[in-house]
Amino acid sequence: MHADGVLSLQSFAVRAARDADIVVLGVGHHFTGSLDMALDYQGGPSGAKRAPLRARLQYNAFLPFSLNHTLTHLIAAREAYGHADAAASILLVGISSPVAGCSRFRAPISLAQYATSHYEHRRTVDSPMWLSYARLNVAASYVPCARHGALAGLS
Amino acid sequence: MALTADQQRGRCFSSPGTPTHDYTDGDWVPFTHHRYKILAHFWEQLGTTIKSTTPQNYGRCDRVTPNRILYEWQPHRCRLDQFSVQGVCEVLRGKSLLMVGDSTVFQLWLSFALLLGAQLGKNVKKASTVSEITASACGDATRLAFVRNDLVLYTSNVGDLMSAKRCDGFLSMQVTYPECMLIARCVPAPRVTYALSAPLSAC
Numbered sequence: 001m002h003a004d005g006v007l008s009l010q011s012f013a014v015r016a017a018r019d020a021d022i023v024v025l026g027v028g029h030h031f032t033g034s035l036d037m038a039l040d041y042q043g044g045p046s047g048a049k050r051a052p053l054r055a056r057l058q059y060n061a062f063l064p065f066s067l068n069h070t071l072t073h074l075i076a077a078r079e080a081y082g083h084a085d086a087a088a089s090i091l092l093v094g095i096s097s098p099v100a101g102c103s104r105f106r107a108p109i110s111l112a113q114y115a116t117s118h119y120e121h122r123r124t125v126d127s128p129m130w131l132s133y134a135r136l137n138v139a140a141s142y143v144p145c146a147r148h149g150a151l152a153g154l155s
Numbered sequence: 156m157a158l159t160a161d162q163q164r165g166r167c168f169s170s171p172g173t174p175t176h177d178y179t180d181g182d183w184v185p186f187t188h189h190r191y192k193i194l195a196h197f198w199e200q201l202g203t204t205i206k207s208t209t210p211q212n213y214g215r216c217d218r219v220t221p222n223r224i225l226y227e228w229q230p231h232r233c234r235l236d237q238f239s240v241q242g243v244c245e246v247l248r249g250k251s252l253l254m255v256g257d258s259t260v261f262q263l264w265l266s267f268a269l270l271l272g273a274q275l276g277k278n279v280k281k282a283s284t285v286s287e288i289t290a291s292a293c294g295d296a297t298r299l300a301f302v303r304n305d306l307v308l309y310t311s312n313v314g315d316l317m318s319a320k321r322c323d324g325f326l327s328m329q330v331t332y333p334e335c336m337l338i339a340r341c342v343p344a345p346r347v348t349y350a351l352s353a354p355l356s357a358c
Contacts, residue, residue, distance in 0.1 A: 009319055010279075010286050012255045012302040013311045019251055020300070026256025026263065030305035070309035077311075096259055108183040108226050 017077035025070070026093040027063065027140050032132040064139045067092075071144060092144055094137040098130060167233035176233035183226040190238075191269040192217040202277030203285060211283055213262055240271055244293035251298040257305040261285050264301040268292065273299055 007030070016023045071090070078086035099105070099114060100121030109117070121130075167178040193214025198205035205211045207218060216223065228235065236242075254264040268275060273292035278285050286303040308319060 007305050007320055008257070008284055008286055008303045009306065009308060009316045010302045010304055011310075011313055011316055012253070012304055013309060015253050015300060015302060016255060016309070020253035021250040022247075022252045024252065024254040024256075024260070024263075025307050026254065026260030027307055028257035028259040028305070030257040066306060066308060070307055074309050093256065093260065093263065106220075106223065 013077070016074055018081045021083075022089050022091070023074070023078075024091045024093060025074075027067065027136065028095055029098075029129075029133075032095070032129050032136060063136050064143050067140060067143045092140060094140050095133045097133060164230075164232065164234045167230055167235050176230065178228075178230040178233055178235065180232060181228055181230035184229045186225040186227040189225065192221075193269075194218070200277075201275060201285065201288065202281055204281055204283050209283060211258070211285075213265070238270060240293075243271060244297065247297040248293055249296055251300065253300045253302065255302050255304050255307055257303065258284070261301055261303065264299065268299050271297075271299075273297075 071092075074090065075086045078089070083089060099109070100117040118130075165175060167174055167176050169175045193212075195207035195212070195214070195218065197214060198212060203211075207215070254260055256263075268290045271292040273290040274295075276289045276291075279287035284303065285301070288301050290299040291297070292299055306319065308316065310316060
């Protein structure tokens with residue numbers, strides 16, 4: 001179990017809705033880490049593998065629902081404050097893809113080297129958090145395009 | 156004056172988000188002029204408790220290998236625009252930019268601010284986590300702000316954020332708060348409620 005709470009949640013509503021001309025929202029590594037821990041807790045001592053199906057479904061649903069909630073209300077609030085084209089002034093940044101053992105590399109590596117290092121990491125370290133990143137980026141890409149008319153998803 | 160080979164290649168994007176060439180075919184090439192370095196005393200100036208040995212010191216590479224080579228992507232068939240302080244300032248002059256997210260988004264914000272040579276303010280509290288900070292860039296014509304919110308959870312009700320934090324704390328305390336048994340139900344605005352028992356269809 002983690003030693004202490006990890007979530008840092010400062011309020012940004014007023015700045016994002018009223019003050020800022022451009023808002024950049026980033027969903028990142030702490031997001032999956034926190035949800036992983038919540039799921040671990042659901043599974044009791046045996047962890048996430050034993051977590052109830054309902055909890056796992058909610059885990060998968062959290063990002064799309066939370067992001068949809070944030071975008072819906074942020075866009076509405078910015079429109080209310082008179083920002084022209086409120087949706088177009090919001091950018092969404094996805095989760096960066098980590099490279100296993102990146103401290104070993106002194107220069108950019110090829111895709112093949114990346115795949116090898118990633119496989120080695122997966123073989124020796126169980127890191128479901130990493131597996132979540134690609135899935136969550138797909139979800140983060142879907143929500144703005146499907147629900148809020150974004151011009152382009154995350155790439 | 157004759158154009159260089161780089162100048163002769165067309166731009167990779169005719170406009171933002173509209174590629175004109177395959178920019179993914181290229182090579183990493185050494186990037187010789189370092190734009191900024193983060194040294195140990197930098198964090199104290201920001202009003203944080205971050206030390207040179209703590210994980211939040213993103214300048215560790217500058218300290219361990221101060222002369223390391225940096226690289227930039229150079230496509231074969233086209234050219235990417237170089238980062239230009241003047242160009243960025245033309246776009247952002249008179250504007251305020253806010254970034255919200257976790258520590259990785261703070262790294263993005265910090266890099267952007269340092270690339271612009273911005274005047275950085277102090278963290279809202281003396282801690283090892285940067286939670287709120289602002290900076291002035293482009294000759295004080297552009298305001299850059301960062302707010303730390305790991306879930307990008309928008310709410311105008313501080314109680315919602317407190318609820319989420321309490322749920323986070325319960326993970327370590329192993330105290331059961333029934334309302335915290337995993338996250339997430341979105342109810343009609345403006346409240347966000349965290350509950351296990353909520354049906355997914357409620358969102």
